[in-house]
Amino acid sequence: MKRQVVVGMLGTQLDAGSGAGRWEKWRPTVALGMHEDLLLDRVELLLDERRYGRLAESVVADLGLVSPETQVRRHDTFLADPWDFESVYGALHDFVRAYPFDTEREDYYVHITTGTHVSQICWFLLAESRLFPGRLLQTAPPRKQSGQTPGSYAVIDLDLSRYDRLAQRFAEQRLHDRELLKSGIATRNAAFNRMIEQIETVATRSKSPMLLMGPTGAGKSQLAKRVFELKKQKHQLPGRFVEVNCATLRGDGAMSTLFGHIKGAYTGASADRAGLLRSAHQGLLFLDEIGELGQDEQAMLLRALEEKRFLPVGGDKEVESDFQLIAGTNRDLQQAVREGRFRDDLLARLNLWTYRLPGLAERAEDIEPNLEFELERHSREHRHRVTFNREARERYLAFARSGEARWSGNFRDLGASVMRLATLADGGRIRTDLVEEEIQRLRRQWHDGEQDPGPGGPSLLQDLLGAQAAELDRFDRVQLEDVLRVCRGAASLSQAGRELFAVSRAQRASTNDADRLRKYLARFGLDWERVRRRD
Known part of the structure; x- marks a missing residue:
């Protein structure tokens, strides 16, 4: 023994x-x-x-x-x-x-x-x-x-097996929580799914601010709402979800909207106002486009985050609010700090948990499940079932996944596109002719404003190269001008590369479209940051 x-x-x-x-x-x-x-x-x-x-x-x-x-x-x-x-x-x-x-x-x-x-x-x-x-x-x-x-x-x-069953139940609950954060969409992009897994862990265990970065329409607001719902289910936030787009806050009203005011604080302040920060007490405050906040509002917000206390406009008595903050932005806040437009101490406070939400064009494998989600949502809201026929579905997905599809508005573009198709579908069936019309509509939408300038206006090439543009052969000028237009309309170097090399990439065993495009631009002394800058 x-x-x-x-x-x-x-x-x-x-x-x-x-x-x-x-x-x-x-x-x-x-x-x-x-x-x-x-x-x-x-x-x-x-x-x-x-x-x-x-x-x-x-x-x-x-x-x-x-x-x-x-x-x-x-x-x-x-x-x-x-x-x-x-x-x-x-x-x-x-x-x-x-x-x-x-x-x-x-x-x-x-x-x-x-x-x-x-x-x-x-x-x-x-x-x-x-x-x-x-x-x-x-x-x-x-x-x-x-x-x-x-x-x-x-x-x-x-x-013992009973503990395995308990562990399985915990695992199933975590999968359920992640599905909630993804709105029930069976996303396939591996990087996006890994990011959601970490956000689920952080949202459950931490009360620290979270910063969501990414282009307009990438889903920052929806994800913030899902984080709130998750924490609400776990009894971590008894308060409300409060959302505001900081780009809509202007002048004296910005302070009042965020921090409230007391009666008589300024002309027109006929009654006390709580403000959004107090409304979010014990809840979640989502400040979208936080990079648009003014310097004074940034300073007040930093103090509210650190001390849970702040002064309403016109008040001499501090008020309290204990809220969790999620901030969203489509700007480069580091660049804004360097330019003096954003406080470095506020960014340091926000930057503990930072996640970049990729645009739809960067998640080509997720277009199909999101298409199904939008169709299902339309059918549920209108109580009318709408589906694609097989040929129309294949044609739409082929275009949607191609480098030609820019999806500059991201999921907003996709949602609007599905709504148009579903509204025009006779008998609840989306056919190929409707899809072809919609593809042409999207092409026009994405290419608006990209035509050649008039005789008196400078070209995009001249904007970037100045006098050096005149030293290029016409062949190089025409080709480079088109490449630059594509880059200006793309959300990332990879997306621009996929569109520009859409045919040849299918014939290569391994592709690195971003690297090919980077080397092409370098021939003319250009890089991605310079091409995308819109000063």
Whole structure:
């Protein structure tokens, strides 16, 4: 038979006792040796020798009286703060890593009855991760307090199938939470799905601000609402979801809208106004296009985030609001800081959890599930089922995934496109002729304003190269001008590359459209940042 070994911590309160009366008290470490069906060969006892060495001597002696065959080995384990998770886990982890386990000859248990709740959690994690190669041992006193009886014990094996089923339920709940963040859309883009997984983790565990970056129409507002719904389901935010587009805030009204005002603060302030920050108390505030906020509003917002307090306009008494912030922007806030248009300390406060939502053109594999989502939403809202016929669906998807489809408005463009098709569909069927009309409509929409300038106006090429443009052959000028138009209309270097090399890329085993385009621009002394700049 294998030897039975128990690892446990000295119970500074439960194991304490002196004089003859100590035998009338149930002491969990001593009681380990009283069970007739649990014959222990060894107890590894962890304690702070400097503070509890004398108590340990008494416990070891009494354990020797009730179970002479049990060897006790003491391990001096110092815990600076037994309620600090990090220090307790570190100490127990170091003990486990250094211990010479011999699983072929010995069975191991960890006694979780003694020690703080923090140590119990740490022992659980070490056993669950198999760093401690044994099972949990839980003991309990007899119903009538007496040291003469051992009480009861239970062995908890974390490998039992019922714990696997519990783990499966937790995993299913996390999948449900991620589906909520994606509005139930079965997205296929691997990078986007990984980002959603992390956002789900952060949203559940953190109250810190979150910054969502990405082009207009990429879904920042919808994602913020889903984060709120997730936290609401988990009873983390009892308050409201409050949203405002900062680009709509102008002049004196911006301060009042955000921070409220008191009656008489300015002409027209006929009554007190709470403001959006107070309305979001214990809820979630989504500030879209935060890069459009003025400097004064930025300073007030920073103080509200750090201190949960601020002054309403015209007021001399601070008010409180404890809200969680999600900010959205389609601007480069780092560049705005360099230009003095955005506070670096506010960006540092927002920049803890930053996520960039890619545009629709960067998620070609997600166009089909989003198309199904938009069709389903239209059918639900209008109580009328609309579907594509097979040829029309294939034609629409082929165009939607091609480099020609710019999706400059992202999901707004897709939603509007589906609404037009569904509205015009006779008998609830979208046919090929409707799709062809819609493709032409999208082409015109995306190419509006990109025609050649009139005789008196400078070309895009002249804007970027100046006099150097005249030194180019006509062949190069015509080609480069078209490339530049595509770049100006694309959301990213990769999207522009896909459109420009749409035919040749299909004939190559491996493609790097962005690198091909970058090298082409470099021939003329251009780079992506310079081409996209619209100064």
